[in-house]
Amino acid sequence: MIATIVVVFVLTILGYIINTTSKPKNFPPGTWNGHIYTYKTSGPIWYPFFGSSAVVQKATIQNGSQWKAFSQLAKKYSTQVLGLKLGSELVVVVFGEKNVRQIFTEKEFEGRPNSFFIRLRCLGRRLGITFVDGPIWREHRQFTVKHLKNVGFGKTAMESEIQNELANVLQYIDKNKSTAINPKLILAMSVMNILWKFTAGERIKEERLKYIIDLFAKRSKAFSIAGGWLNQWPLIRFIMPDLSGYNLIKNLNIQISDIIEEAVLKHKNGTIEGSDFIYKFLEEMKENKSSGYFHEAQLKSICLDILIAGSQTTSNVVEFAILCLVRHPALQEKVFEEIQRVIGENTPNWTDSNRLTYTIAFLQEVQRFYTIVPLAGPRRVLEETTVEDYVIPKNTTVLIGVGDIHFDPQFWDEPNKFKPERFLDSNGNLVSTEHFYPFGMGRRRCPGDSLAKSFIFIVFVGIVQKYRVQCGNGVLPPEKPVIGLISGAQPFTAEFIQRS
Numbered sequence: 001m002i003a004t005i006v007v008v009f010v011l012t013i014l015g016y017i018i019n020t021t022s023k024p025k026n027f028p029p030g031t032w033n034g035h036i037y038t039y040k041t042s043g044p045i046w047y048p049f050f051g052s053s054a055v056v057q058k059a060t061i062q063n064g065s066q067w068k069a070f071s072q073l074a075k076k077y078s079t080q081v082l083g084l085k086l087g088s089e090l091v092v093v094v095f096g097e098k099n100v101r102q103i104f105t106e107k108e109f110e111g112r113p114n115s116f117f118i119r120l121r122c123l124g125r126r127l128g129i130t131f132v133d134g135p136i137w138r139e140h141r142q143f144t145v146k147h148l149k150n151v152g153f154g155k156t157a158m159e160s161e162i163q164n165e166l167a168n169v170l171q172y173i174d175k176n177k178s179t180a181i182n183p184k185l186i187l188a189m190s191v192m193n194i195l196w197k198f199t200a201g202e203r204i205k206e207e208r209l210k211y212i213i214d215l216f217a218k219r220s221k222a223f224s225i226a227g228g229w230l231n232q233w234p235l236i237r238f239i240m241p242d243l244s245g246y247n248l249i250k251n252l253n254i255q256i257s258d259i260i261e262e263a264v265l266k267h268k269n270g271t272i273e274g275s276d277f278i279y280k281f282l283e284e285m286k287e288n289k290s291s292g293y294f295h296e297a298q299l300k301s302i303c304l305d306i307l308i309a310g311s312q313t314t315s316n317v318v319e320f321a322i323l324c325l326v327r328h329p330a331l332q333e334k335v336f337e338e339i340q341r342v343i344g345e346n347t348p349n350w351t352d353s354n355r356l357t358y359t360i361a362f363l364q365e366v367q368r369f370y371t372i373v374p375l376a377g378p379r380r381v382l383e384e385t386t387v388e389d390y391v392i393p394k395n396t397t398v399l400i401g402v403g404d405i406h407f408d409p410q411f412w413d414e415p416n417k418f419k420p421e422r423f424l425d426s427n428g429n430l431v432s433t434e435h436f437y438p439f440g441m442g443r444r445r446c447p448g449d450s451l452a453k454s455f456i457f458i459v460f461v462g463i464v465q466k467y468r469v470q471c472g473n474g475v476l477p478p479e480k481p482v483i484g485l486i487s488g489a490q491p492f493t494a495e496f497i498q499r500s
């Protein structure tokens, strides 16, 4: 009896090892010769249980980010379609514009992974927009896009909210103008206020705002630390609930969930009325009985998606733009001169962007040079398909190397130089933004792009109009970003000198 159990156990383990270490036929980047993959063409070796995790981890430490690690591994194996196994998950990272556009546009790549880790991100259930697919995604993306459209470019209600935020940022700078300022917190607070106004219809009091931002920062740090472990071996939460970061994330989730729930309650008991997202969703809940997806848990998840996807991304762009002003004083003068000439002292609005072409070129270059989402996705393959001639099995996770396109010398002259002029023709008109994907493309393109662009433009123009920005305490901000799930500036300070 014992002998049988041992044999079954050993065979199961052996079966598991063979299964986890053999690559599916024609899986990238290997060329299957019927028997074995050769080293040069097969990509990293897959080890039992861990797959190629160790290779990726080592490359991440060496290169400073997972995006750079994938990029370097793709070069090492001379491929634009890098195939890996992380834990038990098949992962493919695509590079090159043709492949990237294929993933962005083809229906087979429209899915999102469905792992324990993703559910943990979505308050425990697979809901919201960002991490769902199928009918719930289509219906709720459409609903959210419709409401985001109503607050996008030039829509006066949200534009005046952004102008109010600009006034607050300027007031903060004015109050602190004798010292060097790190602009991170004030920008994060402003963006969060705008997103909260859109979702919950009110401004948040300063202390509460700081608490929420702190909560989100802690949560994203906890996810970065726990990400690798919990994603690849979710069972470790039972063995090491504290050490794995699981308990911390769970508690942070509860606190964030409570904040959103409180806002929903205020709408239900009539304390807040208006046309904000929660209000519209609750209305839809009453009217739309057909799909079954309009319920409170889904509402909370969409609110969380909007706050997570829209907050740090948008404020990081403005922070990088300030960093670029400091690092490139001559270009700063060009931006200032254009603003002075075109709008003078008027409060900026989105319509001005048509005439402030150099300023827009500057902001586009910021978003190329510091691609906020250098590795877009993750996507889940809905049906087995091919990229180049490689087979990508159903349920493979696909990541999209957008950052590499933004630095490809085929498309960009001297890609490692900060040159806003690259977005202008010889007459100073903006040229088309081919090869430029800061908000992705296709059916999963960022639905918040118009809100983000309006915020970035209005706040940036408003600051340059009033202040010359220079090094804080004579220290030039470091050029290199910190790249996690998104890119952010290394901590820096700047002095804001009032223009007379």
Ligand code: HEM
Pocket: 129, 130, 131, 141, 148, 195, 305, 306, 309, 310, 311, 313, 314, 317, 372, 373, 376, 377, 378, 379, 438, 439, 440, 441, 443, 444, 445, 446, 447, 448, 449, 451, 452
């Ligand atoms: C500069 C700021 C921003 C950048 C760079 C950015 C970038 C992106 C990118 C690249 C994607 C596509 C991911 C993919 O292809 O799989 C995306 C998706 C998304 N973004 Fe943004 N985003 C920004 C601001 C915002 C804002 C302000 C909001 C909300 C108001 C928002 C909400 C979302 C949502 C909900 C998705 C998921 C869409 C889906 O899966 O269908 N983003 N974003």
